[in-house]
Amino acid sequence: MRTLSIILWSMLKTSYATWLEVDLQAIRHNIEKIQSLTNVSVMAVVKANAYGHGLINVARTVRKMGLEWLGVARIDEALLLRDKGINGKILVLGHTDPIDVPLAVRHHISLAVHSQSLVLPYQEMASHYDEKLMVHAKIDTGMSRLGEEYTQAVQFIRSLFDCEGLQVEGVFTHMARADELSLDTTDNQIEKFDKILEDLGPEREKIQWIHAANSAAAVFHPNTRFNMVRPGISIYGLNPSEEAPLPAGFEPALSWKSVITSVKTVPPHRGISYGHRYITSNYEKIGTISVGYGDGYRRVPGNEVLVNGRKVPVLGNVCMDQCVISLNGLPDVKTGDEVVLLGKQGDQEISAETLAKKWNTIVYEPICGLTGRIPRVYLNE
Ligand SMILES: Cc1ncc(COP(=O)(O)O)c(C=O)c1O
Structure with a gap:
């Protein structure tokens, strides 16, 4: 059953610009943890x-x-x-x-x-x-x-x-x-x-x-x-605060993903995105993803995403529906490759807590701010 849903999902997922994966088994597991802790x-x-x-x-x-x-x-x-x-x-x-x-x-x-x-x-x-x-x-x-x-x-x-x-x-x-x-x-x-x-x-x-x-x-x-x-x-599966981390064994249920929609190399001194808040110093490889503040991705400096198991910076201002990411040093990256905004890729992870810290807020806000237009995909139903 699980294998079937993974196969079906992998057939479907390429059509989404960005999506959330919600692991329902993690939610069941976390509830059981609370039940056994509190009785x-x-x-x-x-x-x-x-x-x-x-x-x-x-x-x-x-x-x-x-x-x-x-x-x-x-x-x-x-x-x-x-x-x-x-x-x-x-x-x-x-x-x-x-x-x-x-x-x-x-x-x-x-x-x-x-x-x-x-x-x-x-x-x-x-x-x-x-x-x-x-x-x-x-x-x-x-x-x-x-x-x-x-x-x-x-x-x-x-x-x-x-x-x-x-x-x-x-x-x-x-x-x-x-x-x-x-x-x-x-x-x-x-x-x-x-x-x-x-x-x-x-x-x-x-x-x-x-x-x-x-x-x-x-x-x-x-x-x-x-x-x-x-x-x-x-x-x-998220910590109420830094001072009150959950005991070991709780599991975050949510991942946020996207795919690369364009890859190109731009020359030095090129301004990137609205307001040209980032200017290239050299020839730089950049990509776009279809994620923006219209999805709940905050328009602040310092955002990072995972590509090919590596953390890369978001360049310049986040737009309503898109942002630009750095692909320097990633020669094999191509359009259609998966990008992780929240969750794990390879041995790297961007947690909701990390995102909240970058956005100068509590962990509740980034997740509650994920807008309705992002499709939710449910794993382990
Ligand atoms: C009245 C009430 N009870 C319970 C909760 C759950 O709180 P938490 O998400 O910190 O477990 C909330 C959340 O804000 C609340 O307002």
């Missing part, structure tokens, strides 16, 4: 197109593994999952306008209620249905983003228990600095969260799911695990 339920976070890896295929893979929960940021993402036949539990972690409550009820999508001010509007919208709206109370213990203030949390959760149209399925919070291992911010947040759960007394038993941990918290702060963790970046 609690795992909600796979698949928001932002599964961190660029492709919402539907990743969600299907997760479901096939038997995971019950998927986490998304917006109701549109949840509806797309339902539209593609993905069943099981879905939690919208971000804000949902009360006007969309009927959609949530009809499609069995659980919502985060993040403020007392939403309780009545949600209840009012849900009251027109026989079925209840499933909610998870979101508490702000120190992220200072969405969430009812921790000082008001007990009365907030109790008010949700009293709402007829709503069923409280879960209570959760979110860690602001779990990837900075030297700090005590996470412990302080968890102390506040624990106190809320304690103050609920026997009513705590009514809450099925208690969750707080993103990847860094799940891996490095056992006291954040409760009975479910919400990993995102780690299931894609």
Whole structure:
């Protein structure tokens, strides 16, 4: 089966200007690692197109593994999952306008209620249905983003228990600095969260799911695990931060590839690409690839790609759909040869972490920024 899909893929791939290869076996393997590390339920976070890896295929893979929960940021993402036949539990972690409550009820999508001010509007919208709206109370213990203030949390959760149209399925919070291992911010947040759960007394038993941990918290702060963790970046095999690298054995799932579309030699003093930010010093061999900032490849100096197992620089400005690369010292390179922007070629690798560093950002941004026009090819389905 695997051989067949590789043969089919190698027949197809030459038609793509650029493409992403997503290794679904790596995702399965990373989820199993998180499961065995934490020993609690795992909600796979698949928001932002599964961190660029492709919402539907990743969600299907997760479901096939038997995971019950998927986490998304917006109701549109949840509806797309339902539209593609993905069943099981879905939690919208971000804000949902009360006007969309009927959609949530009809499609069995659980919502985060993040403020007392939403309780009545949600209840009012849900009251027109026989079925209840499933909610998870979101508490702000120190992220200072969405969430009812921790000082008001007990009365907030109790008010949700009293709402007829709503069923409280879960209570959760979110860690602001779990990837900075030297700090005590996470412990302080968890102390506040624990106190809320304690103050609920026997009513705590009514809450099925208690969750707080993103990847860094799940891996490095056992006291954040409760009975479910919400990993995102780690299931894609990437480190939450330099300070919080994943334990050995996690595998990046994503590679980004292209092919050389032209090869030529240009004379000295030739300006390359828009703005002529690179000028040749000698006769130089250059090539083009069909990758640009329209795909999410950042227009900054210092980019490198892999050709024939060697790192070569991108020359001059990245354009919307193309860029120019140096092919000096690569006499055998020809059009159609594979170029790797992210991933391995021979014994060389450009990791998402390396790309993020060059782009002066966190590893999440380059992958979430991969635009929709790049075809995703799934390996090991
Ligand atoms: C509420 C919430 N939970 C979980 C996650 C997953 O975080 P990570 O990708 O760091 O594991 C995120 C991601 O930003 C989030 O916003």
